[in-house]
Each structure stands twice: as C-alpha cells, then as structure tokens.
Amino acid sequence: MLPSDPRLALALEWLDLAEGDLAGAERLAQSTPRPLRGLAAYHCQQAFEKALKGYLSFQDVPFRRTHELPELLAECEALDAEFARLATQAALLNPYSVRWRYPPTPGEPSEDQINAATAAAREAIAFVRARLPRSASP
Template sequence: MDDAHYHEIQQWLLKSQRDLEAAKVLFEHGLFDVVVYHCQQSAEKALKAYLVYQEVILQKTHNLVVLLESCLAFDINFEILRDSAEILTPYATEFRYPGDTIEPEKYEAEEALAIASLVLDFVVKLLPNS
C-alpha cells in the first residue's frame, strides 16, 4: 500500500472517530437526535475506510446496508454487522429535519453509540497499521 492510499484510509478512520467522539459529547447534553446521526456517520465512514482499503470506488450513499454488501464481497465476517447497519441507516435522515418524527429516546442513543463503536472497532481490526 502506498503512502497516499494509507493516508486516505486514515482520513476516513479519523472522521469516523471524530463523529463517534462528537456523539459521546452530545449524549452528555441529551441531544439524542444529533447523537444517533453522528453514530450513523461514524459507522458509514468506518465502512468506507474499509472499502477504500480494498480500492473500491465509493458510492454516494448513506445506506449502511448497501455499504455492508460491498464489504461482504471481501470478507464474509461483515455479516455480523447486518443488524447494526439496519438499525443505524435510518438515522442518516430520520431525525435531521423537523416533522412528524418522534425524537429518539436515551436508550436508542445508547444503542447507537454502542453500535457505532462496534463497527469502528471491527473495521480497525481488519486494517493494517491502524
């Protein structure tokens, strides 16, 4: 892997980590709608880091299940993240705008934090020198 490729992967991981850290801070302030959004973003960027590692041209999607399907082409162990992807995917848009959507509860934000952390840790363990 050349330096530019390694740097790009690291940038995706850094953005993933920052989204997760932001979500943790926002959780302490009870901003659960923003917490779940940043958790989805963290998981999305972690999966995209893996796809960059595999030299896949990234799709412009926030759908974690779609990204997971791409990851599965390289490693079937990603299957264990399917439920996680299905839970987090709606958070990319569901609570972003005013409307009829009920705000997420604290337990949903806690679950989203745990899932985002799981996804990031899973990806990091698969990448060299992370």
C-alpha cells in the same frame, strides 16, 4: 507519520473522521441542559458509514456517494464475509441519517436507542481497524 501506502492513509483518514463523529455523538447525547439525542443518532450513523468507507478505500474499491449502510455493507461483505456480523447494527443505524434531521421528526430518540447507536458505531470502527495492517493501529 503518515503511512507510505496511500490506500491505508485514506482509510485511516476515514476512521479518524468516524471517531470524531462518534466522540461528537457521545458529547451531544450528554449535553446540558438538554441532551441532543437526535443529532447524536445522526453522528452515530455517520461514524458507521465512514468506517465502512474507510475499509472500501483501503481495499481500493470505489463506492458511490450514499448514506445507505446496507449498500456499503454489502460491498464490504463481497470482500470479507465477516462484515455480515454488522448487518443488525447497520439496519439499526441506517434510518438515523435522516430520521431526526428533517421534520416531521418522531421525537427525540431514547437514551437506550443512543446507547445502542453508539455501541454499533464503536463496533464498526473497531471491526474495520482490526482489518487494517497492525502498523496502522493507534
């Protein structure tokens, strides 16, 4: 059942997409015969981005079309100073929007980099979910 608040419904849609990106990243990182870690890193960045956009949508704050996590995070921080806790993760993931998508690439990210990226994306999604009404929890 969809929430009656259209802002909440939109925020939840953003979070569903973020969770899909995170699930895709986890699968890509474990794919065989060769893990696709570059694509996994990109999807972690996308999950983080969509979580932030979900929060801004819930707050009815317009945002420009961007993949810049620090910019989106600053908009979230203006509404809730606790978002500053995600600054390190945003800085980690921000370059992943393009680093492994266009040549020349620096080689595939390491398993440790992907583990950090998935943890950062997971944290952002949970952080935003915790700021939505309890009735919106899955």
